[in-house]
Amino acid sequence: MANLQRKVYLISDSTGITLEKLTHSLLSQFPQVDFTIMTHRYVDSKSKIELLRDQIQSTSLQDPLQPLVFTSLLNESHRRILMVTGVQFFDVFDFFMDKLNLALDLTSVPVSGLSHAVSDEHQYESRIDAINFSLRSDDGMHTEQYTQADVIIMGVSRTGKTPTCLYLAMNYGVLAANYPLTEEDWNKSAIPEVIIQHKNKCFGLTIDAEHLTRIRSKRFANSDYASLKQCQRELSYANRLFAENNIPYLDTSTTSIEELATSIISKKKLTDKT
Amino acid sequence: MANLQRKVYLISDSTGITLEKLTHSLLSQFPQVDFTIMTHRYVDSKSKIELLRDQIQSTSLQDPLQPLVFTSLLNESHRRILMVTGVQFFDVFDFFMDKLNLALDLTSVPVSGLSHAVSDEHQYESRIDAINFSLRSDDGMHTEQYTQADVIIMGVSRTGKTPTCLYLAMNYGVLAANYPLTEEDWNKSAIPEVIIQHKNKCFGLTIDAEHLTRIRSKRFANSDYASLKQCQRELSYANRLFAENNIPYLDTSTTSIEELATSIISKKKLTDKT
Numbered sequence: 099m100a101n102l103q104r105k106v107y108l109i110s111d112s113t114g115i116t117l118e119k120l121t122h123s124l125l126s127q128f129p130q131v132d133f134t135i136m137t138h139r140y141v142d143s144k145s146k147i148e149l150l151r152d153q154i155q156s157t158s159l160q161d162p163l164q165p166l167v168f169t170s171l172l173n174e175s176h177r178r179i180l181m182v183t184g185v186q187f188f189d190v191f192d193f194f195m196d197k198l199n200l201a202l203d204l205t206s207v208p209v210s211g212l213s214h215a216v217s218d219e220h221q222y223e224s225r226i227d228a229i230n231f232s233l234r235s236d237d238g239m240h241t242e243q244y245t246q247a248d249v250i251i252m253g254v255s256r257t258g259k260t261p262t263c264l265y266l267a268m269n270y271g272v273l274a275a276n277y278p279l280t281e282e283d284w285n286k287s288a289i290p291e292v293i294i295q296h297k298n299k300c301f302g303l304t305i306d307a308e309h310l311t312r313i314r315s316k317r318f319a320n321s322d323y324a325s326l327k328q329c330q331r332e333l334s335y336a337n338r339l340f341a342e343n344n345i346p347y348l349d350t351s352t353t354s355i356e357e358l359a360t361s362i363i364s365k366k367k368l369t370d371k372t
Numbered sequence: 373m374a375n376l377q378r379k380v381y382l383i384s385d386s387t388g389i390t391l392e393k394l395t396h397s398l399l400s401q402f403p404q405v406d407f408t409i410m411t412h413r414y415v416d417s418k419s420k421i422e423l424l425r426d427q428i429q430s431t432s433l434q435d436p437l438q439p440l441v442f443t444s445l446l447n448e449s450h451r452r453i454l455m456v457t458g459v460q461f462f463d464v465f466d467f468f469m470d471k472l473n474l475a476l477d478l479t480s481v482p483v484s485g486l487s488h489a490v491s492d493e494h495q496y497e498s499r500i501d502a503i504n505f506s507l508r509s510d511d512g513m514h515t516e517q518y519t520q521a522d523v524i525i526m527g528v529s530r531t532g533k534t535p536t537c538l539y540l541a542m543n544y545g546v547l548a549a550n551y552p553l554t555e556e557d558w559n560k561s562a563i564p565e566v567i568i569q570h571k572n573k574c575f576g577l578t579i580d581a582e583h584l585t586r587i588r589s590k591r592f593a594n595s596d597y598a599s600l601k602q603c604q605r606e607l608s609y610a611n612r613l614f615a616e617n618n619i620p621y622l623d624t625s626t627t628s629i630e631e632l633a634t635s636i637i638s639k640k641k642l643t644d645k646t
Binding site: 102116261356 | 376393397464497500628
């Protein structure tokens with residue numbers, strides 16, 4: 099069966115991030131359709147809206163299928179300009195805001211882009227500080243910082259420790275350090291010294307050995323480091339270490355950064371500081 | 373006026389990220405209310421849902437104001453369990469999916485958590501590669517990588533270059549390098565050599581001098597580096613460099629990482645690779 103095609107316009111008066119996330123969630127429920135998504139951000143004036151409306155209308159004349167138009171515009175008159183015939187119009191705010199106004203018995207204060215603006219300087223700096231903390235304590239550096247850490251991610255090389263830490267820092271202001279499990283550690287067959295005193299902050303990442311070989315080969319092809327045998331050896335050490343020390347862990351082979359980060363937040367009961 | 377208080381439950385069968393973003397956008401329109409948000413992720417079984425329902429009901433008995441319950445549960449019977457009296461219930465999928473099914477004349481394929489799962493290994497690795505690219509080319513390192521870069525962020529120390537690059541990499545798979553403007557460069561009074569050949573990829577960050585002093589003082593209090601005079605001197609050089617070379621730039625003083633990243637995507641017409 100040939101894939102169905104469909105044009106999708108995302109139109110925001112601000113960053114468009116909420117709209118992207120929501121639309122992606124919704125459209126992923128229709129895997130049989132091949133969506134072409136066009137995001138238009140900072141569409142915040144009447145003239146920009148009118149230009150975009152004309153563009154959408156002239157494109158849709160050549161397409162037998164009506165394009166989907168998702169918006170998160172706070173200005174009602176701007177929304178009305180886009181509600182043209184020939185498109186399927188979805189507004190994120192329209193539906194929920196009416197219900198929310200009723201539920202709260204209040205009237206909203208429409209301020210465009212508020213949700214991703216710097217609303218609180220302290221919170222903003224706590225995210226930047228968390229990112230810097232992650233970078234400073236990346237890959238086993240500055241272990242003296244572990245007293246401040248909210249979580250210490252452990253795993254062998256190339257299991258996704260750094261991206262997971264950065265995601266936690268950027269999105270939740272969590273102080274996430276990461277510690278690489280290396281040959282040096284597993285010769286001792288015990289939990290690394292530096293970890294013992296912070297064991298309750300530890301979280302492990304593991305991965306399928308074949309998958310790890312592929313990832314490492316991209317970096318150093320035909321090396322010992324990337325060989326299946328070496329990957330198996332390191333992973334069996336790491337997995338045993340997690341199990342013997344009751345360190346919770348996740349397999350990153352088929353898990354996204356988002357899933358890793360939010361699972362760690364749930365399992366370690368970390369607080370969102372943003 | 374005392375702030376109004378309201379409890380909010382976010383309940384997802386998956387990462388809860390879409391729900392967090394949407395709810396945050398919606399609730400930020402009611403700055404007069406002090407919301408207490410409790411996120412419950414990976415609530416994916418009947419027993420977990422029932423436990424949570426009981427918890428919400430018993431808490432709401434002590435509160436004269438009904439809690440708001442936002443869900444993004446794909447399982448309809450799970451949603452029904454939560455639609456209890458005494459709460460204001462908002463379901464993200466319910467409303468949009470019906471409209472989408474009609475618009476597309478198709479039936480959705482409910483797969484929980486699809487939106488943040490690893491749907492495509494190539495896309496997943498391109499994000500990880502982009503993060504590694506950003507880290508390798510952070511702070512003016514490995515300028516020989518600039519041929520591959522999608523964008524090169526420039527600015528004096530502590531203007532938010534690194535977080536912006538990491539955000540672009542993590543969320544859009546954009547290859548973002550960053551180059552610090554230092555004393556060494558401005559003594560030459562021309563655009564740094566290494567930048568000239570990639571001038572069309574450059575984007576500048578600037579900041580208010582007082583703000584920069586505060587940020588730098590947190591790192592090195594009472595230093596020359598953090599002094600207002602030094603900050604003014606560096607910023608006046610950087611701003612002149614951007615203007616004289618037609619390098620687009622943004623002021624990060626009151627701009628969030630999200631706003632910086634999405635503005636750069638818009639202004640430089642970068643492609644979302646995820």
